[in-house]
Amino acid sequence: MPNIKIIKQSGILSWNKENINEAPGSCGVYVLRSSPINGDVVDVFAADNIKENILQELQKQNLSNVTFFDWYETGNKEDADLLLAELEEKYKLHQKT
Amino acid sequence: MSIKLTQLDGSYAGGDNEDNDVEIILGSDILLEVIPRKSIIHSYQPLKDFIETKDLLKSKNVNYVGELVEYSELLRDRLAHHVVTQEGYKSRKERYKDQENKTTEGSEKEFYSRRHKRTEEASKELLEENYNDLIEISGKIKRIENEFAPLLSTTSNHYFCKNCYWFVGDEKIPPFCANCESIININDLDKNLISASFTFLSGKVASYLEGKWFEDYIAKILKKADWEPRCHSLTVGVSGERHPVDVLAAHRKKIRVLIIECKISNSSFGAKDILSFIARWNDIKCDAGIFVVMNKCAGLPPCHKLIRRTPGLTFLDDLYGFSDKEIFVKINKAIQGVTGDAESESEDEKKEGVDKMHEAEENI
Numbered sequence: 001m002p003n004i005k006i007i008k009q010s011g012i013l014s015w016n017k018e019n020i021n022e023a024p025g026s027c028g029v030y031v032l033r034s035s036p037i038n039g040d041v042v043d044v045f046a047a048d049n050i051k052e053n054i055l056q057e058l059q060k061q062n063l064s065n066v067t068f069f070d071w072y073e074t075g076n077k078e079d080a081d082l083l084l085a086e087l088e089e090k091y092k093l094h095q096k097t
Numbered sequence: 098m099s100i101k102l103t104q105l106d107g108s109y110a111g112g113d114n115e116d117n118d119v120e121i122i123l124g125s126d127i128l129l130e131v132i133p134r135k136s137i138i139h140s141y142q143p144l145k146d147f148i149e150t151k152d153l154l155k156s157k158n159v160n161y162v163g164e165l166v167e168y169s170e171l172l173r174d175r176l177a178h179h180v181v182t183q184e185g186y187k188s189r190k191e192r193y194k195d196q197e198n199k200t201t202e203g204s205e206k207e208f209y210s211r212r213h214k215r216t217e218e219a220s221k222e223l224l225e226e227n228y229n230d231l232i233e234i235s236g237k238i239k240r241i242e243n244e245f246a247p248l249l250s251t252t253s254n255h256y257f258c259k260n261c262y263w264f265v266g267d268e269k270i271p272p273f274c275a276n277c278e279s280i281i282n283i284n285d286l287d288k289n290l291i292s293a294s295f296t297f298l299s300g301k302v303a304s305y306l307e308g309k310w311f312e313d314y315i316a317k318i319l320k321k322a323d324w325e326p327r328c329h330s331l332t333v334g335v336s337g338e339r340h341p342v343d344v345l346a347a348h349r350k351k352i353r354v355l356i357i358e359c360k361i362s363n364s365s366f367g368a369k370d371i372l373s374f375i376a377r378w379n380d381i382k383c384d385a386g387i388f389v390v391m392n393k394c395a396g397l398p399p400c401h402k403l404i405r406r407t408p409g410l411t412f413l414d415d416l417y418g419f420s421d422k423e424i425f426v427k428i429n430k431a432i433q434g435v436t437g438d439a440e441s442e443s444e445d446e447k448k449e450g451v452d453k454m455h456e457a458e459e460n461i
């Protein structure tokens with residue numbers, strides 16, 4: 001497994017504007033969750049600007065099941081993509097059953 | 098004779114659309130378009146084992162499932178509460194710290210310093226209490242699982258700071274606690290972290306066990322009597338509308354089509370569900386429709402009488418506590434009651450039907 005450098009991470013936070021405003025405006029990955037328990041992940045995204053992307057998610061109507069989130073600042077797109085792939089594999093997202 | 102299908106438009110063209118697969122059920126005077134939808138039971142063997150439990154509605158397994166769902170929900174709520182609580186305390190501590198830094202020496206500074214300290218102590222006490230609750234709930238789920246044959250739960254680690262019981266996360270561990278700033282050594286996690294192993298039903302399994310399992314159980318019973326069931330699918334009505342149908346079943350020999358709406362108890366449906374079922378049955382134009390409730394019903398909405406007064410529809414409840422064989426007989430009688438098959442059959446057909454039923458009952 002390649003060594004992914006994570007500059008900073010948030011820990012699991014409540015899905016609200018106050019917490020989202022504290023997210024960094026740089027490259028990284030964010031995870032949307034329906035609960036803080038392991039596996040209750042709605043989706044995972046890589047972003048060039050974590051805060052901006054999460055604020056856009058907040059505007060969407062179809063995310064009523066998102067109640068928690070966390071973010072990981074990687075600083076560069078390569079590490080963000082690697083981390084995204086790792087988390088998608090871990091949480092078994094986007095897999096055909 | 099061959100069957101030819103001609104597609105007029107691109108509705109069913111290939112692509113990533115998960116609704117792409119379509120099944121056409123064809124028989125005398127029957128043409129049904131069914132869109133199957135994926136269910137977790139197809140990929141999770143413990144759920145299949147659960148449905149195949151002999152005399153499931155009479156077994157303890159049904160009660161266990163109810164308890165597993167309830168405690169898993171409680172675990173989720175409690176952990177969510179833990180996260181919200183820790184955020185609240187952190188925010189309060191930061192405010193007191195800010196005030197303490199802004200004020201000069203004196204009683205006011207001392208006041209904020211005390212408040213900051215008290216908040217820290219209170220937060221640790223409450224988070225520790227909450228953590229112990231989480232361990233207890235997870236322990237209850239483990240004990241239920243130990244008595245339960247098909248193991249439905251998953252177990253995974255959740256990490257808490259040893260110093261302040263802050264919930265640190267489940268996967269990527271940070272280099273220090275966001276609350277007390279204790280350093281976390283990734284190579285020696287036990288030093289500063291508590292690794293709590295929680296047992297719980299995953300979200301998809303819990304959602305399935307809240308009600309969808311009953312549809313698969315009814316389908317299992319129908320299969321014993323030569324019905325070909327399809328669960329959790331969309332069926333296209335004559336209006337072109339796609340209707341979610343709990344169980345759609347076609348009888349191979351008698352060329353009959355049946356839809357079944359499955360509910361666990363009368364607290365899980367209301368007038369809207371009954372009226373919606375009637376509308377669906379009407380649009381799909383099948384031979385019979387059964388509204389099935391697992392528990393005994395009391396206090397039904399007035400419109401349930403519509404079912405009883407509509408030829409072709411029937412209401413069936415009180416299946417809990419009966420064996421598979423007994424439920425098979427109840428459902429069979431209900432179907433025969435609305436299709437009139439028992440009356441219209443010749444003596445030979447009746448005898449064949451009775452023999453088939455006895456054979457199926459023996460197999461159950």
